[in-house]
Amino acid sequence: MQPRMRISEIKPFNSNSIIRCVIVALILLLSMSALAQPYVPNDENQVVITLSGAVAELSRQLRTAESTQYATDPNRLLINIVNAYRLAASSQEPRAYGHVMTLLEQWPGEIEKPVLVRTISAAVLQHNHAFAEALRELDIVLAQNAMDLQAHMIRAQIGLVTGDYLLTQQSCDAMRGSASAAIYLNCQAQLDGVSGRAEPALLAVIALLESGERLSTSEQIELQITAAVLAHRLGQTDVAENIYLAVLVQSPQQFYTLVQYSNLLLEQNRPRDVINLLALVPEALRSTEIDILLAEALMATSDTRSEPLLESLASYFELAFLRSEAVPNKEYARYALNILDNPVAALQAALQNWDEQKEPSDALLLAKAAVGSSEQKVLLDLHQWIRAKGTEDMQLEAVFEEQGLQL
Amino acid sequence: MTNRIFSAIASLFLILQFPATALAHSLSDSYLNFEFENNVVTGTWSIAIQDLELAVGLDANNDAQITWGEILQKQEVLRTHLLSRLELRMAGQDCSTQFGSFMLEELNAGVFLHVPVNADCVATGPLQVNYSLLFDIDSSHRGILTAITGSDTHVRLFSPATPNHTVDAEDISLLANLWVFLLEGIWHIWIGLDHILFLCALLVPIVIGKSRALIDKVTTKSLFYEILVIVTAFTIAHSITLIVATLEIIVLPSRFVESVIALSVAVSGLNIIWPVLRGHMWKLAFGFGLIHGFGFAGVLSDLSLPTNLFVSSLLSFNVGVEIGQLAIVLVLVPVLLLLGRAEIVRKMTLIATGIGITGFGVLWFLERALNVSVFSV
Numbered sequence: 001m002q003p004r005m006r007i008s009e010i011k012p013f014n015s016n017s018i019i020r021c022v023i024v025a026l027i028l029l030l031s032m033s034a035l036a037q038p039y040v041p042n043d044e045n046q047v048v049i050t051l052s053g054a055v056a057e058l059s060r061q062l063r064t065a066e067s068t069q070y071a072t073d074p075n076r077l078l079i080n081i082v083n084a085y086r087l088a089a090s091s092q093e094p095r096a097y098g099h100v101m102t103l104l105e106q107w108p109g110e111i112e113k114p115v116l117v118r119t120i121s122a123a124v125l126q127h128n129h130a131f132a133e134a135l136r137e138l139d140i141v142l143a144q145n146a147m148d149l150q151a152h153m154i155r156a157q158i159g160l161v162t163g164d165y166l167l168t169q170q171s172c173d174a175m176r177g178s179a180s181a182a183i184y185l186n187c188q189a190q191l192d193g194v195s196g197r198a199e200p201a202l203l204a205v206i207a208l209l210e211s212g213e214r215l216s217t218s219e220q221i222e223l224q225i226t227a228a229v230l231a232h233r234l235g236q237t238d239v240a241e242n243i244y245l246a247v248l249v250q251s252p253q254q255f256y257t258l259v260q261y262s263n264l265l266l267e268q269n270r271p272r273d274v275i276n277l278l279a280l281v282p283e284a285l286r287s288t289e290i291d292i293l294l295a296e297a298l299m300a301t302s303d304t305r306s307e308p309l310l311e312s313l314a315s316y317f318e319l320a321f322l323r324s325e326a327v328p329n330k331e332y333a334r335y336a337l338n339i340l341d342n343p344v345a346a347l348q349a350a351l352q353n354w355d356e357q358k359e360p361s362d363a364l365l366l367a368k369a370a371v372g373s374s375e376q377k378v379l380l381d382l383h384q385w386i387r388a389k390g391t392e393d394m395q396l397e398a399v400f401e402e403q404g405l406q407l
Numbered sequence: 408m409t410n411r412i413f414s415a416i417a418s419l420f421l422i423l424q425f426p427a428t429a430l431a432h433s434l435s436d437s438y439l440n441f442e443f444e445n446n447v448v449t450g451t452w453s454i455a456i457q458d459l460e461l462a463v464g465l466d467a468n469n470d471a472q473i474t475w476g477e478i479l480q481k482q483e484v485l486r487t488h489l490l491s492r493l494e495l496r497m498a499g500q501d502c503s504t505q506f507g508s509f510m511l512e513e514l515n516a517g518v519f520l521h522v523p524v525n526a527d528c529v530a531t532g533p534l535q536v537n538y539s540l541l542f543d544i545d546s547s548h549r550g551i552l553t554a555i556t557g558s559d560t561h562v563r564l565f566s567p568a569t570p571n572h573t574v575d576a577e578d579i580s581l582l583a584n585l586w587v588f589l590l591e592g593i594w595h596i597w598i599g600l601d602h603i604l605f606l607c608a609l610l611v612p613i614v615i616g617k618s619r620a621l622i623d624k625v626t627t628k629s630l631f632y633e634i635l636v637i638v639t640a641f642t643i644a645h646s647i648t649l650i651v652a653t654l655e656i657i658v659l660p661s662r663f664v665e666s667v668i669a670l671s672v673a674v675s676g677l678n679i680i681w682p683v684l685r686g687h688m689w690k691l692a693f694g695f696g697l698i699h700g701f702g703f704a705g706v707l708s709d710l711s712l713p714t715n716l717f718v719s720s721l722l723s724f725n726v727g728v729e730i731g732q733l734a735i736v737l738v739l740v741p742v743l744l745l746l747g748r749a750e751i752v753r754k755m756t757l758i759a760t761g762i763g764i765t766g767f768g769v770l771w772f773l774e775r776a777l778n779v780s781v782f783s784v
Contacts, residue, residue, distance in 0.1 A: 038512040039512070041475040043475070044474065045476060046475045047474055048518050052457075059464060062544055063464050095548075097547060098544075098547030098548060099544055101547065102543065105546065315515040319516070322551060323436065
């Protein structure tokens with residue numbers, strides 16, 4: 001007998017989302033059964049999985065801390081929070097982030113949270129896109145030390161992501177005296193890059209890179225990425241490509257650079273270069289965003305390797321919607337727009353993403369989805385927002401110009 | 408989710424590698440697929456091997472490779488651990504839960520341990536599931552339950568904030584279902600400006616359509632009676648067509664329905680300025696009420712009525728519409744009575760509402776009938 005759907009099972013949702021959940025669950029059940037039947041390995045020595053470095057390290061941390069009573073040993077808890085955060089931030093393993101959250105929740109209520117705990121808490125909240133909560137933690141940190149560099153860095157980043165450039169400017173200003181020249185300039189250049197001063201920002205970053213000033217490796221790479229992204233947005237694609245490649249030579253798995261460079265290659269209709277670039281990324285480091293870019297490139301070249309990737313992406317989004325929290329709206333918007341060719345679904349996701357994130361790449365996605373689904377009002381509102389902020393982006397400009405709108 | 412984080416955050420936290428910026432790995436989820444009938448629960452529980460490594464430590468030789476042998480070595484530890492993290496109760500009494508032979512399955516998110524589950528319960532009734540796998544070490548872990556009972560499928564999400572869920576075959580879901588459709592009914596009339604304006608255009612002539620001298624002679628009882636007749640006529644009419652259309656006995660094209668609804672707003676608006684239908688208002692309410700019912704049915708079809716609770720959902724939605732309508736009347740009539748106190752204000756209100764409502768009706772009619780974009784509601 002065909003199972004019937006039942007409305008209103010999960011309280012916080014409306015009836016439509018619940019129906020969607022049930023449908024997705026049924027699809028998931030079917031796809032789970034279709035993927036593989038359960039089996040028993042013939043050989044006890046058969047390797048079932050190889051753990052990623054992050055999961056192996058997390059497991060080691062958990063075994064070491066197994067008998068620790070945090071309520072009576074907050075110092076041990078602090079050390080474990082720092083260690084767990086280091087692992088999470090370096091690996092981006094969601095389980096590690098989840099563990100940091102669990103540890104943060106165990107901080108004894110009767111003991112005031114140290115600044116470091118609050119800062120890590122803010123960083124985790126920022127990672128989870130809980131920007132308002134992160135800012136509340138940062139406010140407490142900055143009330144104790146108005147010049148706290150770490151707090152200002154996270155705060156500046158949140159301002160850039162949410163389009164609150166005043167917030168970023170305040171934090172960049174605060175860094176001026178306390179951070180290195182590279183860190184301050186990186187902050188200011190990223191802000192200038194989205195607020196009408198991209199050209200001088202690019203020149204300033206390149207000048208610092210070529211000045212011969214001693215920069216740490218991380219500072220140099222960060223400045224290079226900023227320069228490449230600014231050049232890319234300004235349409236100086238040769239400059240951008242050279243710098244992206246220079247970063248990838250030093251740090252071949254620099255995720256952000258891989259994504260940005262792939263975007264540049266796709267914009268230049270060079271899907272084969274994208275395939276060559278992303279095919280080298282190890283499975284453990286692959287992300288949904290990289291999978292979408294790779295799928296777009298494979299589809300553009302009619303490569304049959306796109307099929308398993310598309311199945312995997314479909315399954316990923318089914319699960320993400322079933323989970324119904326931390327829904328990857330930005331990724332889904334791109335997937336719906338470029339792979340499913342469904343601009344209406346893309347627009348819905350892009351709008352939800354826009355409520356949260358307002359970087360130029362978010363704006364570009366929203367603009368393309370609005371054009372694709374003939375939502376002129378959305379496009380006009382976005383155009384007004386971009387003009388007011390002064391964001392320069394050649395791709396965005398081209399989308400607007402096609403619709404008769406000037407930036 | 409491609410956000411950059413300043414490298415200095417990393418360096419200050421002594422991180423040696425640049426933070427990547429997206430969820431590069433699968434999230435931690437386990438899947439419970441249960442079927443229950445009477446006092447027996449059967450099904451499976453699929454848990455990622457790497458989650459089990461975190462929970463109990465499978466990698467005996469610490470070589471970062473989990474073999475099937477290492478899983479078998481930890482079999483009893485795993486059984487004990489899993490039993491302590493999944494409690495099943497039926498009708499408030501514990502069920503005796505047993506796990507079958509472990510197997511492996513390869514899902515999109517990786518390799519999972521496939522655990523057959525069987526539970527015998529003492530009593531029959533709602534199934535309560537208490538799930539806490541990994542919540543003590545990973546706040547982002549989730550359990551996703553799909554429970555099938557009879558012909559119904561229920562989905563539940565377990566998180567540290569919601570580790571307990573009850574799955575009830577009938578009662579709870581019926582009540583929740585009625586509640587949802589009741590709210591949908593109320594909500595639909597509140598956000599349906601065309602329905603509100605039509606109702607308003609029906610009430611304005613009754614409450615302030617007469618001259619000041621005549622209003623003074625009207626008793627509260629007779630005014631109440633007049634409003635009751637109009638509202639009842641509208642209610643009966645739209646209830647008839649709501650049911651008829653939802654049961655698909657009569658199906659009208661939505662463009663036609665929406666255009667006539669717009670026309671009803673325009674006509675009733677004109678009737679405020681030139682009250683040619685005075686004394687026949689209930690006929691206007693009934694006649695156009697029929698077409699408004701088709702409009703409500705269109706909304707209801709978008710909500711996908713559950714087949715097993717079809718009639719109750721339909722009635723619940725209709726009751727919701729009536730409650731929403733009554734609330735509008737209760738707000739509107741006192742306001743109109745207040746506006747009708749001074750003759751000049753009364754006249755101005757009549758003219759303003761007449762012109763405004765007619766204008767909206769005409770524009771909507773043009774928009775819907777000619778399929779041009781004037782504005783949308």
